Amino acid sequence: MAENKAKTKVCSWNEWDPLKHVIVGRADGTQVQAPEPAVERDWPEYGFPLGTYGRLPKEMEDKANEQLDNFAHILEQRGIRVDRPTPLDFSQAVQTPDWQQASMFGCMPPRDVLLTVGNEILEATMSCRSRWFEYIVYRPLLERYFQEDPDFRWEAAPKPRLTERTYKKDYWKTFNALSEAEKLARTKARDWVLTEAEPCFDAADVARCGRDLIVQQSTVTNAAGISWLKRHFRNHRVHSVIFKEDAPMHIDATFVPLRPGLALSNRQRKPLTPEMVELFRKNDWQIVECAKPAHDKKAKLSFCSVWLSMNILILDPKTVCVEASEKEQMEQFDKLGFEVVPVPLWDVAAFGGGLHCATADVYREGTLEDYFPHQIPGF
Numbered sequence: 001m002a003e004n005k006a007k008t009k010v011c012s013w014n015e016w017d018p019l020k021h022v023i024v025g026r027a028d029g030t031q032v033q034a035p036e037p038a039v040e041r042d043w044p045e046y047g048f049p050l051g052t053y054g055r056l057p058k059e060m061e062d063k064a065n066e067q068l069d070n071f072a073h074i075l076e077q078r079g080i081r082v083d084r085p086t087p088l089d090f091s092q093a094v095q096t097p098d099w100q101q102a103s104m105f106g107c108m109p110p111r112d113v114l115l116t117v118g119n120e121i122l123e124a125t126m127s128c129r130s131r132w133f134e135y136i137v138y139r140p141l142l143e144r145y146f147q148e149d150p151d152f153r154w155e156a157a158p159k160p161r162l163t164e165r166t167y168k169k170d171y172w173k174t175f176n177a178l179s180e181a182e183k184l185a186r187t188k189a190r191d192w193v194l195t196e197a198e199p200c201f202d203a204a205d206v207a208r209c210g211r212d213l214i215v216q217q218s219t220v221t222n223a224a225g226i227s228w229l230k231r232h233f234r235n236h237r238v239h240s241v242i243f244k245e246d247a248p249m250h251i252d253a254t255f256v257p258l259r260p261g262l263a264l265s266n267r268q269r270k271p272l273t274p275e276m277v278e279l280f281r282k283n284d285w286q287i288v289e290c291a292k293p294a295h296d297k298k299a300k301l302s303f304c305s306v307w308l309s310m311n312i313l314i315l316d317p318k319t320v321c322v323e324a325s326e327k328e329q330m331e332q333f334d335k336l337g338f339e340v341v342p343v344p345l346w347d348v349a350a351f352g353g354g355l356h357c358a359t360a361d362v363y364r365e366g367t368l369e370d371y372f373p374h375q376i377p378g379f
């Protein structure tokens with residue numbers, strides 16, 4: 001791909017303004033992570049039983065990269081500037097003074113690490129030891145943006161210690177033995193693997209709607225992380241939300257704002273909390289349930305769900321990229337008045353996600369707006 005010499009402007013306030021510049025991840029060297037308190041992988045059917053780890057198969061990596069390169073090309077053909085991260089050797093062991101971790105993860109879902117709000121890009125804390133150093137793959141880009149855009153605010157949330165205090169001991173061992181009802185009871189109690197010892201969040205738990213940031217508390221984002229975001233984004237209203245899902249991770253396959261007045265909601269992870277319904281109702285937003293996903297089970301070696309069907313990239317309020325196998329989801333967007341751009345990306349699922357996960361906004365043409373002038377006290 002020819003190097004793009006265009007000068008940079010960093011700014012993006014929401015998920016739908018016209019997209020002009022974006023980062024697209026790469027599959028190179030992605031690992032099935034070594035076990036750690038935050039993550040346990042157990043995929044004996046695919047050669048990775050509990051306790052084993054290592055690089056995803058080369059043929060899977062090649063297919064994923066082919067689809068990511070094609071996605072980047074589709075965006076460039078539409079005049080959108082695309083930047084890519086710089087992979088590291090993710091098989092290497094990493095350590096801080098507090099812990100050692102036998103492998104890293106990869107550089108596919110930039111959305112998990114980078115949160116763009118206005119002219120700021122915030123590096124998220126992350127909550128897995130294997131992903132603690134992942135910000136490094138984006139540093140060449142962020143350094144360049146910093147040099148080229150005098151208004152770019154480059155921020156990093158406090159790096160968490162991720163000691164034993166950060167995690168509930170043996171959380172996944174007991175969780176996996178629970179019934180579905182017991183798992184959902186844990187969700188209701190916001191009782192997941194993270195303690196509240198220190199702020200932790202992934203950027204992909206945030207849905208941006210101008211002055212309002214909808215933040216999901218999840219297995220990777222704790223209440224302290226949301227509190228940190230509230231204190232950091234003082235000119236925004238940060239709403240902490242949960243959905244009916246047993247092990248939530250990232251809001252972008254559960255609740256997706258599409259354009260002013262319209263949002264897409266997961267048809268299974270419901271009902272939404274009353275405060276959330278009320279906020280959207282009071283401000284004349286319509287919430288529609290997503291279509292039926294094309295796949296009935298997770299992709300091979302993927303920790304992401306079939307709800308990647310609604311993990312879309314909005315190019316502007318009338319145009320949306322949808323994974324190419326998701327026929328019903330594409331039809332729904334067509335009926336909602338969108339031009340649909342089909343993008344094959346299912347082979348990327350094992351590398352951390354779908355079209356929204358695979359990207360991070362650098363620039364969308366638009367301004368900060370208040371789409372929710374009528375607020376709900378205490379929410």
Ligand code: ABU
Nearest residue numbers: 249250253304305353
């Ligand atoms: N990172 C998005 C994946 C969320 C999900 O699998 O539902």
